Structure formats: C-alpha cells, structure tokens
Amino acid sequence: MAKPVFVALDVDSKTKLDSLLASLGKPQDTTIKVGMELFYHEGPAIVKELADKGYHIFLDLKLHDIPNTVYSAAKQLAHLGIEYTTVHALGGSQMIKAAKDGLIEGTPAGRSVPKLLAVTELTSISDQVLTNEQHCALPMNEQVLSLASMAQKAGADGIICSPLEVKELHQKITGNFLFVTPGIRPKTSGSDDQARTATPQEARKFGSSAIVVGRPITLASDPQAAYEAIKKEFN
Numbered sequence: 001m002a003k004p005v006f007v008a009l010d011v012d013s014k015t016k017l018d019s020l021l022a023s024l025g026k027p028q029d030t031t032i033k034v035g036m037e038l039f040y041h042e043g044p045a046i047v048k049e050l051a052d053k054g055y056h057i058f059l060d061l062k063l064h065d066i067p068n069t070v071y072s073a074a075k076q077l078a079h080l081g082i083e084y085t086t087v088h089a090l091g092g093s094q095m096i097k098a099a100k101d102g103l104i105e106g107t108p109a110g111r112s113v114p115k116l117l118a119v120t121e122l123t124s125i126s127d128q129v130l131t132n133e134q135h136c137a138l139p140m141n142e143q144v145l146s147l148a149s150m151a152q153k154a155g156a157d158g159i160i161c162s163p164l165e166v167k168e169l170h171q172k173i174t175g176n177f178l179f180v181t182p183g184i185r186p187k188t189s190g191s192d193d194q195a196r197t198a199t200p201q202e203a204r205k206f207g208s209s210a211i212v213v214g215r216p217i218t219l220a221s222d223p224q225a226a227y228e229a230i231k232k233e234f235n
C-alpha cells in the first residue's frame with residue numbers, strides 16, 4: 001500500500017480550500033492535514049464535513065497544556081472523525097498519556113481511536129536554535145531520539161520529526177511506531193522557515209512512514225501535478 005502524503009491544507013478561506021481539494025482527487029484516496037489556520041477559521045464543523053466526504057484526516061492542533069486540559073481537549077477531538085492528531089512531546093509523558101486516554105474515552109463506539117503523534121523538535125528549529133535558545137544540552141538527533149522514546153513509552157503511536165532523523169530512529173526504536181515527517185522540500189524549492197528539510201525521495205530512503213507537504217503543493221502553479229509528482233517520488 002502506498003505510504004501517505006498528507007497535504008497540509010494551510011488556507012484561510014473555504015473558496016481556497018474547495019479549489020485546492022478539487023485538484024487533489026477522490027476523497028477516499030486523499031490524505032489531508034487540517035492545521036490551526038483552517039481550524040481556527042472554520043471551526044470543528046469543517047473537520048466533520050471533510051470526514052463525512054470520506055477524506056482521511058490528520059488534525060494537527062499540537063496540544064500542549066497541563067494533562068487534565070489536554071485530556072479534555074483530546075476527548076472533544078475524538079468525536080470529529082479524524083485518523084491522526086498531534087501533541088507536543090515537550091509537554092511530557094503524563095500529558096501524552098492524558099491525550100491518549102482522552103482520545104480513547106472520546107471515540108464513539110465502533111470507530112477507530114485516532115492515532116496520536118508527538119511532535120519532537122519542530123522542523124523549523126535549527127541546531128543553533130536548539131542550543132542557543134532552547135539551551136538543550138543534547139545535539140538534535142539525540143534530543144529527537146530521547147523525546148521519541150519517551151513518547152513511545154507514554155503511549156503515542158508515533159512522532160513527528162524531520163526526515164533527517166528517521167534513519168537513526170529506525171535503528172534505535174522498535175515496534176509498530178510511526179515516523180511522520182514534514183519539512184519536505186523538492187529539489188527546486190528555495191529557502192523558507194523550515195530548517196531541517198529533505199526531498200520526498202530522501203524521506204523514502206530514510207524510512208519515513210508518511211510525509212506532510214504544504215506549500216510545495218498549495219503554492220504550486222499546478223497543485224495537482226505537484227501532488228502527483230511528490231506521491232510518486234515518495235513511493
């Protein structure tokens with residue numbers, strides 16, 4: 001089975017959303033990511049609407065709060081018909097466990113519990129920022145590994161990291177654990193706010209379970225062609 005390419009629907013209007021979705025293909029064959037921009041603009045109703053149309057939805061709100069608040073929020077998200085959601089691993093093991101418990105508790109009977117992904121270090125964080133602003137004593141690869149192991153023990157189904165870390169993670173983390181990687185930039189892209197990037201082909205070679213791609217598709221002159229080319233390169 002083809003590994004998912006989650007298209008990040010980072011748009012601020014229903015018109016832009018509809019035109020983007022029209023270029024992606026049949027809902028049942030399309031994996032999409034609803035992030036903060038669209039969710040805060042349209043509210044939870046848009047998630048339900050997309051789920052009812054048959055899209056496979058990754059709802060990325062990156063919860064990060066005290067365990068009780070995250071438990072209650074995750075319980076609400078579990079009603080929406082989503083397949084994946086996110087928390088920040090830096091919220092700690094108790095918070096991750098609370099998110100998982102909330103998802104289990106909130107999932108309607110007969111439906112699958114959404115998979116919980118823990119964001120390790122954002123792909124926009126460079127080695128310099130990790131050291132000089134976060135004052136982290138570990139190098140990036142060890143910090144990501146440490147957060148990934150903790151998240152796995154706490155009950156997460158996988159992590160979000162850069163493709164650049166995935167090869168090493170596969171050697172050290174066993175079991176059925178997902179490595180979902182944004183920071184995807186085809187060769188021709190210029191530089192932007194992403195710091196730890198790789199091409200779709202590199203992500204495949206490193207062993208990413210799925211990739212998340214926004215602007216290389218949403219801002220392309222032909223989003224459909226860009227999406228198809230990236231899917232082909234990753235699989």
Ligand SMILES: O=C(O)c1cc(=O)[nH]c(=O)n1[C@@H]1O[C@H](COP(=O)(O)O)[C@@H](O)[C@H]1O
Pocket residue numbers: 008010035060062086119121122123124160161182183184194212213214215216
């Ligand atoms: O959780 C995420 O999806 C995420 C984590 C991370 O570390 N880096 C990251 O870029 N993302 C998301 O992945 C998408 C990347 O979009 P582009 O940079 O436009 O391809 C955005 O929607 C980000 O919110």
